[in-house]
Amino acid sequence: MLPAILITQCLQNDFVKPLGRYDPLPNNLHVGFEEARRLLGENPAEGPVALTMQWAYQQPASELAIIHIRDWHDPADPFQAEHLRQFGPHCLMETEGAQFAFAESDSARPLAVINSTGLNDFVGTPLDEALTPFAGQPLRVGLMGVWTEAKITFLAYDLRTRYPHFHLAVCSALTASSSRAHHFMALGQLSRLLGVTVFPSIGEFTQFLAGSSVEIPLPAPSHAHWPEINLSEGGPLEETDYNLIRHLFRDCRQVQLRVLDGGFSGNVVLGSESVDLHGHRQAAHVVKIGPQGPIGQERTAFEQVESVLGNNAPRIAAFADSGGRGALKYRYAGMGSGFSTTFQKLYCAGLSAERTANYLTIIFKEQLGRFYAAAALERCNLLDYYAFSPKWAANVRQRIETLLGEPAVEATLRLPTGHDMPNLCHFYEQELEAILPLAGGSSYFSYVHGDLNGANIIIDGRDNVWLIDFFHTHYGHALKDLIKLENDLLYIFTPINSAEELAEACQLTHCLLRVADLGRPLPEVESTPLTHPELRRAYQTVGMLRAFYPELVQEDRNPLQLLIGQLRYAVHTLSFDESNRWQKLWALYTAAWAGFSLSQRLRQQGPLRIDWLDDQYTGPGRLGLTLLPGRQDYGRSVAEDVAALKAQGVSHVVCLITDDELVTYGVETLLDSYRQAGLTTRRLPIPDQRVCSPAEMAELNEWLQTNLAAGANILVHCVGGLGRSGLVAGCYLKTKGLDAAAAIAEVRRVRSPRAIETAAQEGFIEGYICPPPTPPKGGRA
Structure with a gap:
C-alpha cells in the first residue's frame, strides 16, 4: 500500500514568482512580494519550497507519490473565457507564468x-x-501551495468528501495567500471544519509524509571553512545548533x-554581528x-501579528529545521551596531527609573x-x-514541600521569617x-505577547527596544503581559537574599494585594x-506597569482579574530556575494570600x-447599592436575582442604566420582572461614566427621601453598582449633612474603593447643592 501522497497546488510563476518590493503584480492572482518571499525564501533555490521538493523527489515512488496541480489555461477555449475574465489572464499554457516556481526533477521518477482550468480541480x-485506486485507504496526504483560502481549501474539501479515509495535512510555511490574515483564517477553518492537520514546521510536515523522523539536508555554505563562528560567552553550541x-x-x-x-525549555537566544x-x-x-515544533509554532504565531506591529517588530529573515x-x-529594521542586551540584564545592573519608564x-x-x-x-x-x-494540586504540593523542607499539613504555614500564610496546597x-x-464574567481581551519577560525584551546599541519570542502570542486577557x-x-529581578529582606518583601506583597481599584495609581x-x-525600587517600577492599566481595563476596574493573574504566575515561579530560595518563598507567600483573597471574593459573588x-442616614427605610441584576456577561439570571432582591426585603428600585445597556447586558426583561415582582421602579438613565443634571438629581433625591421616610427599602443600581450608583448615593448623603469628601468616603467604605469612578462624578458631588427640604408627604410614591 502506498503510504503517502504530496499534492502541490498552483506553485507557478504567475502565483508566486519572486518580486521586488515595489514591482507591480503580474496578474490578479499573484500572492505579492511578502508572501512570495515567505514561501520561496530570499534565495528561491534554497527556500522552503525548494528544499521540500528536493526532499520529496529523493523519496522512492513506492513510499511517496507526487501530484502537481497547475493552472493551465487556453485563451482560445470558450469554456475558460469567463474564468479568465474574472481573474485576468494567468498561467496561459506554455508561457513562463505557467511554469513551476521550483526546479523540476530531472530523474525518471514517476509523478x-x-x-x-477552474476552481474545482476534479472537474x-x-x-x-x-486518486481512485487509493479510495478507502488511510493514506497520509500533504498539500502545499496557494491560495490557502481558495484553491487549497477547495481541494481539501473535495478530498475530505470524496476520500474520507485520507489523513490530510498542510504546513503553514508551505502555503500562502495574498493576505496574511486570510491565510491564517483559512488554516483555522481547514483545521476546525475539515479536520486537516496544520503543521507549523516543515520538519513536522515531512515527518508526517514519511511516517517517521526524516532529515532535509541543509544546503552547504559556499565556502568550506566559512562562516567562522565565534561565541563570546556561554558553553559550546551543540552540533545541530552549530x-x-x-x-x-x-x-x-x-x-x-x-x-x-x-x-530554559531547550531554547537559546543569540545576538549576532556578521560580515x-x-x-x-x-x-x-x-x-x-x-x-523544532515550538520554533515552528513561534514562527506561525509571529506571522499572524507581524503586520500589526509594523516597524516595531523584527522580520523573520530566514528559518530552518x-x-x-x-x-x-x-x-x-533599525537595530543599532554593537551588541544588544536585554531589559532584564539592564534592570538588574541598576537601570535608572527614568530609563526604565522610557523602555516600558x-x-x-x-x-x-x-x-x-x-x-x-x-x-x-x-x-x-x-x-x-485541581489536577495540578499534587505538583503544587510537591514544590511547596520541597521549598519549605517539611510536609505542608496544617491550614497555616510559616515562613522562616515567622510570617504565617494560608496553606496553598489546600487551595x-x-x-x-x-x-x-x-x-x-467579562474582561477585556486583545492580542497579547503571551510570555513577556525581561529576557525577550532586547535593547540594541542605539537604545532601541525590540521584542522577541512570540511563541505564546494569542488573543487573550489584555493585562496578561x-x-x-x-x-x-x-x-527574579529583585534580589532577596536573607530573612530580613524576605520579611520586608512580605510587606510589599500586602501593599500590592490591598489594591482595590485598577483605575487608580499605586500610592506613593x-x-x-x-x-x-531594591524593594522600594520594585514597588515604584510596579507602579509604572500599573499606570498602563486604566486604558486597558476601561470601566472593568475590578482587581479580581489581577488577583487571578498574580496567583497564576506566583505559583509558576516556584518552578523557576532563575529564582533563588528566598525569592521563591516570597512568591509562595504572595500566592498563598492571593489564593485566600481570591476565594473570599469569589464566594461573595454568589447570590x-x-x-x-x-x-x-436612611431610617426608617434602607438605601442599598448593587450591580445590574441578571447581567448575562456574568452568567447571572434575572429571575434568580429579582427573587434575591425580594428575599432581602427590597421594595423599590432605582434603575440608572440606558436602554442600550438593557440590550447589551441581556436584561431586556428586567423592568417587566421588577413590576411583576411588585417592586416600585424609578428610572433615571445616565450614560456610563457620566452624570445627570442637577435638577434630575434633586428630583430623585426628593423621591428617595419621601420613600425612605415611609420605610421603603430602596435599591440603586447601574451596571457595576459603582459609578452612577455611587453618584446617587453620594448626593443623597449630602442631603443628610455630610460634606462632599465625607459623602464620597462613606460610599466607598460601604460599597467599594472603586465607587464613584470618574472625576466628573466626584466633581458633581462636590458641586451638588442640596435643595431645601420639602415637607413629608406621608406616603410612598
Whole structure:
C-alpha cells in the first residue's frame, strides 16, 4: 500500500514568482512580494519550497507519490473565457507564468501533473482517476501551495468528501495567500471544519509524509571553512545548533555571537554581528534556536501579528529545521551596531527609573499598545483562561514541600521569617474546584505577547527596544503581559537574599494585594513601610506597569482579574530556575494570600449582594447599592436575582442604566420582572461614566427621601453598582449633612474603593447643592 501522497497546488510563476518590493503584480492572482518571499525564501533555490521538493523527489515512488496541480489555461477555449475574465489572464499554457516556481526533477521518477482550468480541480481533469485506486485507504496526504483560502481549501474539501479515509495535512510555511490574515483564517477553518492537520514546521510536515523522523539536508555554505563562528560567552553550541547557524549565515565569512538568553525549555537566544563574503558588515540579527515544533509554532504565531506591529517588530529573515531542532533568524529594521542586551540584564545592573519608564512606555504604548488598542470586552472565566485546575494540586504540593523542607499539613504555614500564610496546597486540593464555576464574567481581551519577560525584551546599541519570542502570542486577557512582567520583576529581578529582606518583601506583597481599584495609581512609595532600596525600587517600577492599566481595563476596574493573574504566575515561579530560595518563598507567600483573597471574593459573588448605607442616614427605610441584576456577561439570571432582591426585603428600585445597556447586558426583561415582582421602579438613565443634571438629581433625591421616610427599602443600581450608583448615593448623603469628601468616603467604605469612578462624578458631588427640604408627604410614591 502506498503510504503517502504530496499534492502541490498552483506553485507557478504567475502565483508566486519572486518580486521586488515595489514591482507591480503580474496578474490578479499573484500572492505579492511578502508572501512570495515567505514561501520561496530570499534565495528561491534554497527556500522552503525548494528544499521540500528536493526532499520529496529523493523519496522512492513506492513510499511517496507526487501530484502537481497547475493552472493551465487556453485563451482560445470558450469554456475558460469567463474564468479568465474574472481573474485576468494567468498561467496561459506554455508561457513562463505557467511554469513551476521550483526546479523540476530531472530523474525518471514517476509523478502526475494535473492541468486544472477552474476552481474545482476534479472537474475536467484526471485527478479523480489518479486518486481512485487509493479510495478507502488511510493514506497520509500533504498539500502545499496557494491560495490557502481558495484553491487549497477547495481541494481539501473535495478530498475530505470524496476520500474520507485520507489523513490530510498542510504546513503553514508551505502555503500562502495574498493576505496574511486570510491565510491564517483559512488554516483555522481547514483545521476546525475539515479536520486537516496544520503543521507549523516543515520538519513536522515531512515527518508526517514519511511516517517517521526524516532529515532535509541543509544546503552547504559556499565556502568550506566559512562562516567562522565565534561565541563570546556561554558553553559550546551543540552540533545541530552549530549547523543551523552555519546555514542561516551561509552568505557570511564571519559571525560573532553573544548569548542573550538560554537554557530554559531547550531554547537559546543569540545576538549576532556578521560580515558577508565581500567583507561588508551586515545588519544585526537575533537568532533563536529550540525544539523544532515550538520554533515552528513561534514562527506561525509571529506571522499572524507581524503586520500589526509594523516597524516595531523584527522580520523573520530566514528559518530552518534540522535534527529535530528549529532556528529563526530575526532581522530588526533599525537595530543599532554593537551588541544588544536585554531589559532584564539592564534592570538588574541598576537601570535608572527614568530609563526604565522610557523602555516600558515604548513596549506597552508604542509596540504592544497596537494590540491593546483593539481590546474588546469578552465573556470569559479567567480561572479557566489562566489554566487553573485541581489536577495540578499534587505538583503544587510537591514544590511547596520541597521549598519549605517539611510536609505542608496544617491550614497555616510559616515562613522562616515567622510570617504565617494560608496553606496553598489546600487551595488547590479543596477550594479550587468549588470556586472555578464562580469566576465567570467579562474582561477585556486583545492580542497579547503571551510570555513577556525581561529576557525577550532586547535593547540594541542605539537604545532601541525590540521584542522577541512570540511563541505564546494569542488573543487573550489584555493585562496578561503586564501581570507576567510584574511577576518576573518581583521574583527574579529583585534580589532577596536573607530573612530580613524576605520579611520586608512580605510587606510589599500586602501593599500590592490591598489594591482595590485598577483605575487608580499605586500610592506613593513614601506611604508604604518599605525601606530596602531594591524593594522600594520594585514597588515604584510596579507602579509604572500599573499606570498602563486604566486604558486597558476601561470601566472593568475590578482587581479580581489581577488577583487571578498574580496567583497564576506566583505559583509558576516556584518552578523557576532563575529564582533563588528566598525569592521563591516570597512568591509562595504572595500566592498563598492571593489564593485566600481570591476565594473570599469569589464566594461573595454568589447570590446578589446589596451593600446598604448605614441606617443613621436612611431610617426608617434602607438605601442599598448593587450591580445590574441578571447581567448575562456574568452568567447571572434575572429571575434568580429579582427573587434575591425580594428575599432581602427590597421594595423599590432605582434603575440608572440606558436602554442600550438593557440590550447589551441581556436584561431586556428586567423592568417587566421588577413590576411583576411588585417592586416600585424609578428610572433615571445616565450614560456610563457620566452624570445627570442637577435638577434630575434633586428630583430623585426628593423621591428617595419621601420613600425612605415611609420605610421603603430602596435599591440603586447601574451596571457595576459603582459609578452612577455611587453618584446617587453620594448626593443623597449630602442631603443628610455630610460634606462632599465625607459623602464620597462613606460610599466607598460601604460599597467599594472603586465607587464613584470618574472625576466628573466626584466633581458633581462636590458641586451638588442640596435643595431645601420639602415637607413629608406621608406616603410612598
